Amino acid sequence: MSTQPPQPPVPSRLASIAAAIDILDQLPGGNLILTKVEYLLNWGRAASLWPLTFGLACCAIEMMAAFAGRFDLDRIGVIPRATPRQADLMIVAGRCTIKMAPIVRRLWEQMPEPKYVISMGSCATCGGPFYYDNYSILKGIDQVVPVDVYVPGCPPRPEALIEGILKLQEKIKVEPFLRRTVAAQA
């Protein structure tokens, strides 16, 4: 009897989606195995970052410009939410005073896990032009909340903010998300 040459597996719809987001594993029998559930979750989370609309100073105007027509953050899944309970990203845009710092901390605490912080602009990163001779501005928002991505600039252009969000997405995509949650529950 003649031996048939091995047929390539017919790509199903699921397989083509899996190939598109790079979670397809192929075994010698042609079996598809979706091993990286974590990867899929992270991919989903990275593509729908909902920031808290929280403007402090000048950078908030550039943040608004990034949400508006020309730069359009909606197209990478970033949709502003007005309440910390629905947000998973906090963009600290602008200088933070010592009077405002406890409120920023409280807002961060009100956000559900997992949550991320982008420090936008020099003032939020290190005090910026208000570093010297100043008694009222906090020298960097990282004294109050943990920061994931720093965006430099005074103020950063909307392109710079988009770059910061893309960097955060890269960071989310390689995060041990499930293990982190288990560790937190234990």
Next chain:
Amino acid sequence: MPLRTEQLMLNMGPQHPSTHGVLRLVVTLDGENIVEVQPDIGYLHSSVEKMMEYRTYLMNVALVDRGMDYIAALANEEGYLLAVERLGGIDVPARARWLRTIMLEFQRLSSHLVWLGTWGIDLGATTVFLYCFREREVILDLFEQVTGGRLHHVYFRPGGVYEDLPPGWTDRALAFCDEFPGHLQEYHDLLTGNPIFLARTQGVGVLPKDAAITMGACGPVARASGINFDVRKAFPYEAYGEVEFDIPTFEQGDCFARYLVRMEEMRQSLRIIRQAIEKLPPGEIRSKVQVTVKLPKGEVYARTESPRGDLGVYLVSSGDDMPYRVKIRAPSFSNLYALTEMMRGWKVADVIAILGSVDIVLSDVDR
């Protein structure tokens, strides 16, 4: 038996999507009616007046951009530099004065567009925001080609401006001036004919003329209450004495009148820009001024019309290369206290509409 009611204290802010920054309003309510509004400020106090005492006159230009009204950075530079130039007797060449006028009016346009867009969001008209920011990006492009910055320009210098216009800029600016009235009509179509918008703004938050004078309201807020005063007309600076424009005033004093004043101001700004580009003289853009310029001993008060109103800078010099004391009379600050008068007696739902119509910038209030 009369129903016993209690007054309720409602905290609005400092984190609220409609407070335009970090303002906390302590609203005392009787049922749904506002008894009293007490603004709590200082959440953005950046001690700019103190910092200016430790920086040279040139360095302070960059500081007033950020530390004061950040939506209209050039207007701050103008207010500050007018004081410096008056005290030092620094001469500004004619071309620089006209360039400043053009830039200041573009700044007024972009500032009013931010106000209109954010107020539209506050009142539930999200489309206006997208339309306004579309036009604002064109203005920011024009700014960027001249000054290099989108928001903070550091373009004015003691004794002139930093750079001349790039080739072809005036054509692009005029092209914008030609198309902008059409966009202005779009905003009118979206808002002025909108029954929801009219119900939320017409007759709401009335500020009577005498109250406006007593509370020190200035700028578009005062002009919407029937006060025909504009610093550009009353005490002309730069090239404002040589251009023709009207001051829109309305008698009603409500939110709708404040909206109409700003919409008409945008049209007048276009008029000024057109005339200024036409009359723009050739020549020097900057007089010879030392980098560490020393001003003679003395004091001066300079007032300008920023997009928010009467911006005054009081500057004291002790003969050094740094100011001895700078006091900024911020337009948003006095308008914020006129707000308490506007809100009294209205419903709690009107707070947002009234607050947005005043157009305060918290950085300007707190400095």
